[in-house]
Amino acid sequence: MTALSLACIGAQTGPAAGETATPTAIQFTLDRPLDASDAPFVLASTRGLFRAENLSVATNIATGPADAIARVASGSSDLALVDINVLMRFRDKADAAPVKAVFVLFNKAPYAIIARKSRGVRALSDMEGKTLGVADGDFSIWFWPALAHQNGIKPAGVKLAKFSPAVREPMLSAGQVDAVNGFSYLAGVNLRDRGVPADDLTVLRYADYGCEAYGFALIVNPAFAAGKPEAVKAFLRAAIAGTRLAIKDPAKAVDDVLTQMEGGTRDLELARLRAVIGDSILTDEVKRSGIGGIDPARFARAVEQLAEDVKFRVKPAATDIFDDTFLPASSGRLIN
Missing domain, CATH: 3.40.190.10 (Periplasmic binding protein-like II)
Structure with missing residues (x-):
């Protein structure tokens, strides 16, 4: 089948002029119960940022990071938010699925x-x-x-x-x-x-x-990333926009979070969000280079620090764990 005929089939099966394409469904996993640290994703949902990217995102809660990674590896979830250092431990197994991170939310581990x-x-x-x-x-x-x-x-x-x-x-x-x-x-x-x-x-x-570790990052199912790369990019754009909103007005962001969680206390969650923003998200590195990426040299230093306790079969390089091809250009990731 020629490229031309593939293009024609795509045109025939796509939405007609004036119609809206069916939103891409995404299963998104958090590795622990929702709190104010998840404000970027809550705001992406409550403020219509996912919808604006033509995504229909359903969020589920795992029993911990290992469970969250397993869900993404199996394909029962498309994306998850987990600590990138736990992902490194998972990927060091001989039979591990090639799950990678595509966006770092916590530039500094908490x-x-x-x-x-x-x-x-x-x-x-x-x-x-x-x-x-x-x-x-x-x-x-x-x-x-x-x-x-x-x-x-x-x-x-x-x-x-x-x-x-x-x-x-x-x-x-x-x-x-x-x-x-x-x-x-x-x-x-x-x-x-x-x-x-x-x-x-x-x-x-x-x-x-002196700890160089990165923290929480978005990981993606390899098949989903290969089959729907534009949906992954759209999810990241919405997450970045949600992060900007959370940083701009943490108090309003917490109000949105409280509508989605059980038993939250406003003062406590506001303190939590401000701690996350100040300590882990809006770092000097992020202010210079934008949110979401990884510096390979720093990543290598973090691996060496982790290796003082964790015995790797093979120490990972940044490209083994992180795929930057879904990120917007650095200009689209700047947060002031």
Whole structure:
């Protein structure tokens, strides 16, 4: 069949003049229950940004990052938002599906140690001789050995206490540990709702101490990306537009989020969104180069840091994990 006849078939089966093409259906997965950090995607839905791109997006919630990646790998979801470092672990398996990230939302990973000043922790160097609480399944702790090494801390000098995620904040508020590991916008914000005085908390962000890791990124099913590349590009454009709206007016963005989540508290979610924007999304790198992309040299440094704890079969290069062909030009990704 010639290219000409293919083009003719496309013209015959497409919408007639004046008609609107049927929206492309997309299954989108979040790896955890929705909160204000997901505002870019909520706004893309509530403000009609997906609809303007001729997309019909249905959002579902996975039981965690591994489940979210598995859904995309199997094709039961087309796109998902997951931590890119978890994706690296997944892709290191011999039989892993070739799932890649196509857009980085969190230019800096939100990993942090949240500590109480009253327990003697004001800076990372104060952690020696202290007890650090780590929730089961908390993958941000993968970067702890590199962080400790870079900052002259002996990992053996910090006791790691492991427990269920449900008791992480209560144990710190009760003084049963000196600090907890987690995400700055989750544990760091949730503790404000636990009766811990704000001036007694210190948030020691990994990124402020030399961690090069990127954070949450959009991943896509390979078959969907190959078959509907324009839909992937359209989803990214809508996500970028939603991010701009969230940054422009976080208070209004949170109002939209609260209509989609159960049991949210406005003050808490607004603090969460502002933390995410300031710490992870609107970084100096993003201001210079635009949102969504990856710097290969920085990515390589992050892999080396991760490799101090994670034993890779083969250390990945940026092109193994990230596909930039769906991104708009840098001028279309600038956020001021």
